Amino acid sequence: MQPILKVESISKFFGNLIANSDISFSVNKGEILAILGENGAGKTTLMNILFGHYMPDKGNIYFKNKPLTFGNTGNSISLGIGMVHQHFTLADNLTVLENIIIGHKSLFSLDLSKKASIEKLNSLIDKFNLPINPNAMVSDLSVSEKQRLEILKTLYKDCELLILDEPTAALTPQETEALYKTINNMVKQGLSVILISHKLHEVLSISDRIIVLRNGKIAGEQLTKSADYKSIASLIVGKEIQYPKKTKSLPLNKILKLENIFYETDLDLDVKIENLNLELSGGEIIGIAGVAGNGQQNFAKILSGHVKPTNGKLFFDNKEINTFSAKSFMELGIAYIPEDRNKDGLVGDMSIWENAIMTETSNREIVNNFGFIKSKKSKEKSSKICQLNDVRYQSIDQPSRLLSGGNVQKLLIGKWLNRKPKLIIACQPTRGLDEGAIAAVHKMLLEARKNGNGIIIIGEDLDELITLSDKICVMYNGKLSNPLTSSNIEKLKIGMMMSGEGF
């Protein structure tokens, strides 16, 4: 079969970082090629080179046997390469149609010819079964509609090779299913697809061929038919992933007790918290399951001292707590791992070592008598934290926003563990992380449990909660169910409770 795309020894460097090194592969017509790899393996960089966002430092690309001019998205588009980015590239202030037709006519033509465009768009909508209202504002669209729009954008430009970068990251299982139908449909009509993903089971079910990238290099290539989950997973990580094993729980003394906690704000969007009761012992993990937006955020804020409940009692170590502030809770020995680690967990523009010691400014080890930070001591301490928790970085002085998601989370959790907390509140601790990082985070949490910490994990991923937790409570509309203990944890039952059954 004739390859539609041929990539020949592409390399790309960002400063000292090797993003892509000597990558060669090809895509056949009508094929779904999956490119797998951990975060930071170089998948997106490679695609951005293909699509013209980046210039490669070395190598050639041939599309339909013609060499591709680099660094010009307009050129890639006109040749027939389309890309759906992981973060949607849509303007919220324009309509669906306007988002599609921009760039189709000369920038300086005086006419948009909306009528003809609508006709073409409608025929595409029918042909590929991607229903959407051309005159809707993009800001009013749901996530899956936005994705449909992104695909339509590329189809409208007569794309022959479609690059999908993490297309299912924000989709529900049903929406993912629908997307796959669309992709299969497009391939039948002669398109070729490159699918970037780190969700292994999805890739196995849809692709024809798999290429695995690791540290910017091609680590392996397999036909999907002959691939299995385990072998690919270890190709991705470069070694066999050691999933941590849960040891038998040995609950110690009670750490946390909530009695009839109520919380409400005058914000319309906020879910009221009603009558929460919960008990947690040391060496125990309680998972809080629930669909996002059922009061979990406020619950986490109460547990971490960010807000004071309007009513009810909170006991920590058998003492009633009346002062609610992040600082006082921290000093009690409560660690808070926020849901949005980049926004609430770290300060992206500050260096790794500054982030690591941010909560330690009253620690005499690193602050001298005049209140100045001893930077040498701090850096030593930070390096130790990073080493201990396998945080990988180029330099301790680099801004922490340059860390990959997994390393951010390891730094964040490691920083808290260094304070020897008694209670850990972890919100969505592995969201958006790759397999290797997930295993590492799980290991850290289970390790903390073994050391006698009480842990509350608030999450949406049921499989994860079931593997980690000793007990699971379901949160629905601001209310919390009675804890289910491991003997009666059933996925199906919890799923039903998450949609409101029994509340």
Place this chain on the structure above:
Amino acid sequence: MIFDFIEIFFTAGFWAATIRIACPLIFATLGEVICERSGVLNLGIEGIMSLGAMVGWTAVYLGADLYSGILLAAIMGALFGFLHAIFTVYLGASQHVTGIGITMLASSIGFFSFRLILPSSTTPPKIIPFEKLDIPYLSEIPFLGEALFQHTPFTYIAFASVIIIFWLLNSTPFGLSIKMAGENPMALEAQGIDVLLVRTLSVILGSSLMAVGGAYLTMSAFDAFYFGMINGRGWIAIALVIFAAWKPERALLGALLFAGLDAYQVRAQQLAGAFIPYQFFLMLPFILSIAAMIVASKRTRYPRALLIPFRRGERH
């Protein structure tokens, strides 16, 4: 007494003055709308207006005809817009700092070259500005005719430019690109359009409109150029953009509202005489504008990418 204050609204002269005062603000606000819609704040506005006022007037004083004067002012505005774009769009410098710098540079160059050209005049010389052009038939309508249709051609240009900019932003590929550049520049690049080019052209176009707004003052509203004649109109335009929610049609409304308050306060001052200190009336338009802005801007939506430089090939 109170009736006298209300009666002001029933004089055609009040409405005609409102329209006159509104014109420079219309140009300036439209110009700023275009810049900000593309994602670039242009605080060079005050200085670019000064320079436009000076260039337009000087050109006519030195023998150019009035329309060439407008054109030269626009070109000078475009040049300083290009300078602003080099720093803010291509080099990604702070838009606030660059804008203030452009204002200081443009107004200083304006005053300095004015002094070089006319070193010795104590009373500013005058030009023959645009004359009134009565629109046939329409200008004869009682009241409305005097209020709306007995203005200079420059005034009609101001109103026409609202329609042109409205059309540009909503019905042309370039207009859509401007709006996309200010909302999500990555989206524009993903469609194969050069974001930096779109932003640069927007700042150039916007700045030339600002300069034309300045030129209106010396070529239509008055007939001379003097120092400090822009008198904060550029900053008012910055506020009017927010009031206008970045829409040209609302920019017209905002400019008219502010101008109406200004025209009213002059007349009310004369009526009140000794009763109320005239400073009260001077501050009236500003107070009421602030109030209107608070009400109007509560629901407005900033262009998301305003103030954020776009760098190609950077990790997003």
